[in-house]
Amino acid sequence: DPKQQASQKSFELKARDGLLLHGVLTLPPGSDGKNLPMVVVPHGGPFGIFDHKGFDEDDQILAQHGYAVLQVNYRGSGGYGRAFQHAGMKQWGRTMQDDVTDATRWAIAQGIADGKRICIYGMSYGGYAALMGPIREPDLYKCAADYAGPSDLAKITRWDSQHRSELMQTWFAKWVGAGAEVAPVSPALNADKFHVPLLLAHGYRDARVGVRHAQAMHKQLRDKGVPVDYIEYSDTGHYLWLEKHHEDFYTRLLRLLDQNIGPGAK
16 A cells, blocks of 8 residues: 555665765654664665665555665665775775764664664575674674574585576685685674674575575574574575565564564564
8 A cells, every 4th residue: 555655765884984864764654763773774785785765665664564675775786886886895894884884884874774773684695784883883683583594605606506606606716715714704703792682584495595594603602692583484585485484574573673682572
């Protein structure tokens, strides 16, 4: 129903190093846009993909349940020229993550978001960023949700069948990194720094980001007593294609948000 759709507006800010960033802010229907619980949603990809105004399933379901939604086109995103995209080279978990943090803090400073009610959620690379967020910024996010995000970057070419070709290994080493240089930005290897409730979901048949990434992260967090809602969808892959999986995943996601930053939060 168009009358129930959340409103959107574009925004821009300067990152901590002066780089100009753009993004989209989605606000709940009828909201005054002030002091809202907020979900930060980094896009997948990450390189060459970008968020823009227009109907988006995640934006609408979250905003229509009362949450502001922040999407920033961090460095490496498409749509802003080659130099901007190349600025994300080997910056997973580093300046790319800083851009997400800077946009989140911008929304707090603008009075849009309640700084005590913020969670981060994403799919694929966005899921990776959702895992790294609480590791890099332990006091910023109250919860996190990841679908199909990689957790151990050093093992991508071993665990993910689509990354095993020589061409893909060369690309990954150039754009993301390899070996010891990616250990500091691999969530599963830094799980001791992760302390917020997590929804961790993955498709068992995922060939792009193997399910072993979720299993490794789950094991690390389970051993440390971190509350994790863990689910493997046995008959799906990198995307939530089936309606039953959509219903299950978004029910779990909304429950996580409601319990930590929404009406059910302590």
